[in-house]
Amino acid sequence: MIGRSKKIGIFASVGTDMKIEINKERIDYLLALYKMSENDLLSLLNESRKRSLEMDQINGDMIDLSLLKRIDKIFGEGLSFYQDFSLLSQNASNSIFFRKSKFGAELNRESIRIVHRFENLKQALDAYNKLSRLQIKSDIWNCTINDNPKEIAIKARAVFYPGNIKDARKFLVDFIGKCADHGIFVFEYIETWNKKEKTNIDGFYLESNMIVLKHHKHYKREIFTLAHELGHCFLGKEEVESVDMMSIDQRTEYNAVEKWCNDFAYQFIMGEDANMLVHIDKVDSVNDYYFDYITSLSSKMHISRLALFTRLYLDKKISYANYNKIRNELTEAYKIGQEQEKKKNVEKKYGISPKPIISPLFLRTMQHAYFKGVVNEDTFCLRLSIKSNKFEKVLWQ
Numbered sequence: 001m002i003g004r005s006k007k008i009g010i011f012a013s014v015g016t017d018m019k020i021e022i023n024k025e026r027i028d029y030l031l032a033l034y035k036m037s038e039n040d041l042l043s044l045l046n047e048s049r050k051r052s053l054e055m056d057q058i059n060g061d062m063i064d065l066s067l068l069k070r071i072d073k074i075f076g077e078g079l080s081f082y083q084d085f086s087l088l089s090q091n092a093s094n095s096i097f098f099r100k101s102k103f104g105a106e107l108n109r110e111s112i113r114i115v116h117r118f119e120n121l122k123q124a125l126d127a128y129n130k131l132s133r134l135q136i137k138s139d140i141w142n143c144t145i146n147d148n149p150k151e152i153a154i155k156a157r158a159v160f161y162p163g164n165i166k167d168a169r170k171f172l173v174d175f176i177g178k179c180a181d182h183g184i185f186v187f188e189y190i191e192t193w194n195k196k197e198k199t200n201i202d203g204f205y206l207e208s209n210m211i212v213l214k215h216h217k218h219y220k221r222e223i224f225t226l227a228h229e230l231g232h233c234f235l236g237k238e239e240v241e242s243v244d245m246m247s248i249d250q251r252t253e254y255n256a257v258e259k260w261c262n263d264f265a266y267q268f269i270m271g272e273d274a275n276m277l278v279h280i281d282k283v284d285s286v287n288d289y290y291f292d293y294i295t296s297l298s299s300k301m302h303i304s305r306l307a308l309f310t311r312l313y314l315d316k317k318i319s320y321a322n323y324n325k326i327r328n329e330l331t332e333a334y335k336i337g338q339e340q341e342k343k344k345n346v347e348k349k350y351g352i353s354p355k356p357i358i359s360p361l362f363l364r365t366m367q368h369a370y371f372k373g374v375v376n377e378d379t380f381c382l383r384l385s386i387k388s389n390k391f392e393k394v395l396w397q
Contacts, residue, residue: 018065022082027058029088030075033097034112045070076113095119096206096238104241104258111199114189115240118204118212124383125185125365132372134365138183138209143234145260150274152234153267160230161268168219171302173357175226180361183209184233186226188356190215193341204240205232215356217341218334220304227268231261266311269303277311283318289326306330358384367395 031041038059045067046052057067072079092099096115105111129136140159143152159182162174176186189212191198203213203225211229216222225243232239237257267274276297283289298305306327313323366383369375375383377391386394 019062020065020068020079020083021061022063022068023085024059024061026082026084026088027071029090030077032090033095033116034075034109035097041071041074044074074109076117096204096240100238104239105201107240108197108200110197111201111240114199114201114212115204115206118187118189118210119206121187121383122185122206122210125362128365128369128374131374132369134368134372136183136209136361136365138233140182140184140234142236145235145256149231149260149263150267153264154271156230156234156264156268157271161271168223168302172219172223172226175223176357176359179211179226179230180359180364183361184230185210185361186357186359187212187362188215188222189213190353190356192353200242201240202243203229205229205238207236207238209233215354218304220298220302220307223302224265224269224304224307227265228261230268231264232257234264235260266303266307270301273297273301277308277315277317280312280317283309283312284322289318289322291326356385363394363397370395 027041030036031038038055042053042055042058045058053067057064058071063071068079068082072082088094090098096119097112107115128134140156160175160178162171162178165171165174176188179186187210191214199214201214202216202221203211205211211226211233213222213225213229221243228243229239235257239257241258243262280290294305294308297303298308309318309323309326309330312318313320318326363384366375366380370377370380377388380395381388381391384394
């Protein structure tokens, strides 16, 4: 158990530096969460410094305020976090990073920050629902990897599939709404185009009912990620991962859970149209790689061409050399589009970031918490990232 009972820390002036009293065990907690040592932290703090910091400057109960601000740039918790002397636990129940040691991607610091941020939000929402007596429980059925993912996907389509919606964003919005109808929170986070460090994940699932997606301008990738994470939800297997078709090579080996979730996602999105690829025998230059057909199928369904070619490769209908050639062409076209978009944003100087999709279940939770007196107007607006002049409209929608 971390922490001790004590009031918020105090400031003290020592020479020209402002010293602040902190709960050192809070830094220890973050180091454990991020799988970092004190030496790792010291190395990060000393980057681009002419005069190096010493270990005793970061491991005491009093610390320079300017140094604490540098520490918080790494962890992003806010200064009050380090002055809080309430108890924190490294028990498995407190974080996925204490429950699991290995993930579906080598997580960078920004990815860990994002996951931790949504863990904190999940804990807050659980508390709101308990205090306001709003009973939310996901009512999906439990599966195992021994279950046929295609059969589960067909069954899930009857409950979660939004229907024949051409617009990809509208499809995703309704898909999130279907998840909300069955007690599953789905959140979307957005990274600005000019952000220095970006997450290296596409999404994650936190037990027992939270899915988080990284926003993609091309919603097909986000739709596939949501379907994939829904598979994790059915299996009850937490994961933080990159669901990136571009990273597949000849040596790529999926574990049983990831293979099951990929198969589930593909069958869920494609439905009966999955049978179209089953009848394809061989894909090569003789039949022009079925490129026009794959393009038309991708346009019809909410799945990318790369995902379809990847399925053909996994089903051994196309050689790795041919698959890699097509993937490189699609990847290059995607990168050119990204660079053009980035150039437009630079020329505009102030690109307007899209707003994340709000789950109806999240909105309902906050509305209920406000009406029951659990949260005030400020907290309501802060959680939903809305301006105070939108409060009444959002409260009653």
